[in-house]
Amino acid sequence: xxxxxxxxxxxxxxxxxxNAEHALNEILDRYPSLGIRRIYFQVIxxxxxxxxxxxxRSHEFLRPSLREFKHAIVIFDRQGSGRESRDAEELEHxxxxxxxxxxxxxxxxxxxxxxxxxxxxxxxxRQAEESVGWRGKAMPLREWLQQMELWPEGxxxxxxxxxxxxxxxxxxxxxxxxxxxxxxxxKVSLRNCxxxxxxxxxxxxxxxxxxxxxxx
Numbered sequence: 001x002x003x004x005x006x007x008x009x010x011x012x013x014x015x016x017x018x019n020a021e022h023a024l025n026e027i028l029d030r031y032p033s034l035g036i037r038r039i040y041f042q043v044i045x046x047x048x049x050x051x052x053x054x055x056x057r058s059h060e061f062l063r064p065s066l067r068e069f070k071h072a073i074v075i076f077d078r079q080g081s082g083r084e085s086r087d088a089e090e091l092e093h094x095x096x097x098x099x100x101x102x103x104x105x106x107x108x109x110x111x112x113x114x115x116x117x118x119x120x121x122x123x124x125x126r127q128a129e130e131s132v133g134w135r136g137k138a139m140p141l142r143e144w145l146q147q148m149e150l151w152p153e154g155x156x157x158x159x160x161x162x163x164x165x166x167x168x169x170x171x172x173x174x175x176x177x178x179x180x181x182x183x184x185x186x187k188v189s190l191r192n193c194x195x196x197x198x199x200x201x202x203x204x205x206x207x208x209x210x211x212x213x214x215x216x
Contacts, residue, residue, distance in 0.1 A: 008067070008068060008069055008070045009040045009041070009042065009068060009069050009070070010039040010040045010041055010069070010070055010071065010208075010209065011028075011039055011040075011041040011042075011069060011070065011071045011072070011073065011208075011209075012041070012042050012043075012044065012062065012065045012068070012069040012071075012072050012073075013028070013041060013042070013043045013044070013072070013073045013074075013075060014044055014045070014046065014054060014058055014061060014062055014072065014073070014074045014075070015043060015044070015045050015046075015054070015075050015076070016045060016046060016050040016051040016053070016054050016075075016076045016077065016080075017045060017050050017051075018045065018178040019117060019176075019178050019181040020045065020075065020076075020117050020181075021043050021044075021045045021178070022178040022179070022181050022182035022185070023117060023120070023121050023181045023182060023184070023185040024043045024075065024185075025043050025182070025185075026182050026183075026185035026186040027120075027185050027190070028041050028043070030186075030190060031209075031211070032211075033190045033191070034190065034202055034205055034206070035202070035206055035211060036205045036206055036208075036209040036210065036211050037209050037210065037211040039205075039209050042069075044061075046058075046061060050076075050080065051076045051077050051079075051080040051081040051082070052080075052081055052082045054074055054075070054076035054081075054095075055076060055081045055082065055083060055091065055095060056082075058074040058095055058098070058099065058110075059095075059098040059099050059101070059102040059104075060102075062074070062099065062104070062108075063102060063103070066103045066104065070107060070208075071107050071108065071109075071208050072099065072104055072107065072108040072109075073108070073109050073110070073111060073201070073204065074095055074099070074108070074109075074110045074111070075110075075111045075112075075113065075201075076112060076113070077112070077113050077114075077115060077116040077117060078091065078112050078113065078114045078115055078116075079114075079115035079116050080116070081112070087114075088112035088113075088114040088196070088197065089112075091110075091112045092110040092111065092112050093110075095110040096108065096109065096110045109204045111197050111200055111201055111204075112197060113195075113197045113198075114196070114197060115160075115162070116161070116162050117181070118161035118162040118164075118165050119157075119161050119195045119197070119198075120185075120193060120195055120197070120198050121181055121184040121185045121188060122158075122161040122162070122164065122165045122184060123157050123161075123188060123189075123192065123193070124141045124142050124145060124151070124157075124158070124164070124168075125188065125189070127184075127187035127188050127189070128141070128184060128187070128188060129141050130187065131180060131183040131184045131187055131188075132165075132168055132169060132172065132174065132180060132184075133172050133174060134168065134172065141168065144168075144171070145158060145164055145167070145168070148167060150163060150164045150167055151164060156194075190202075
């Protein structure tokens with residue numbers, strides 16, 4: 001029997017809640033669209049303290065994963081983190097320093113979504129209309145959101161994606177659920193997302209897990 005240690009898994013991702021957990025599982029499974037090789041990953045969440053926990057104790061939460069995984073990413077929302085007065089880049093730098101000092105060195109990264117996860121998965125489109133159950137309505141979703149003053153004309157996306165999603169679900173009498181976030185993450189175009197934090201995620205993944213082929 002060999003005494004060699006088992007090979008490390010590629011990536012562990014720490015997120016704040018079940019919505020993010022379901023969304024990240026779907027996004028990372030779309031590795032051709034991300035322009036990376038297939039990776040072996042695990043998404044875990046801080047069930048006790050959500051966004052404030054990811055900000056304040058991710059280095060402790062991820063300590064047991066140091067030897068099991070090659071890389072780690074911490075992802076949380078600026079809104080709800082308890083540090084809303086500070087910008088996303090500053091929070092990323094602070095949390096990354098704690099991870100570095102606790103054994104991860106250059107193997108970990110931090111991504112703060114500003115303001116919240118909906119900026120990634122919620123961009124009203126044909127695919128999004130299918131995911132939330134809007135298809136078949138007389139009025140296109142974008143037009144309805146404009147009438148509700150949640151999406152000004154000439155703006156690429158709703159200024160408050162979470163508010164727009166919640167209003168849509170109320171209109172449909174559907175509760176917000178992790179399954180909706182998973183379906184949105186499975187169907188929406190990753191190529192069209194220009195959110196700073198999402199672009200940062202893609203660049204980090206491409207640096208760590210490059211692929212010779214990419215399909216968007």
